[in-house]
Amino acid sequence: MTAQRACGVGDVAVSAAMKVELDGIAIAIVKDSSGAIHAIGDTCTHGEISLSEGFVEDEAIECWAHGSQFALRTGKPMNLPAYEPVPVFPVIIDGDDxxxxxxxxxxQN
Structure with a gap:
């Protein structure tokens, strides 16, 4: 695996997201309501909107511009107007990283 450091575990609050760029790819690092950390593509598939600026609720992130929600585990849209998933990337917690x-x-299935 070619995992690289994205941030510290404490850098992301529960039910929040932050944007990082790794290898030229914009990633949203998201901590869901249970404290699990996810990494998904940061760009909404409905428009060029940063998902990390959206709202995190339970195990989904919502695009602030048009309201599409994406499942953090699968990247699949949960409602319209988005109908294409965002990529989901493997996350490893290594100490505080x-x-x-x-x-x-x-x-994606």
Whole structure:
């Protein structure tokens, strides 16, 4: 795996997101309501909107511009207007570091 450091575990608050760039790819690092950390593509598939500026609720992130929600585990849109998923990347917690493998996105079913 080619995981690299994205941020520290404490850098992201519960039910919040932050944007990082790894290998030229914009990633939203998201901590859901249970404290699990996810890494998804930061750009909404409905428009060129940064998802990390959106709202996190339970295990979803909502685009602030048009209201599409994306499942953090699968990247799949949960409502319109988006109908294409965003990529989801493997996350490894190594001590206080959040590592993300942007070279091997998770397969979407």
């Amino acid at each position: 959040v590592l993300v493998d942007v070279q091997n996105p998770l397969k």
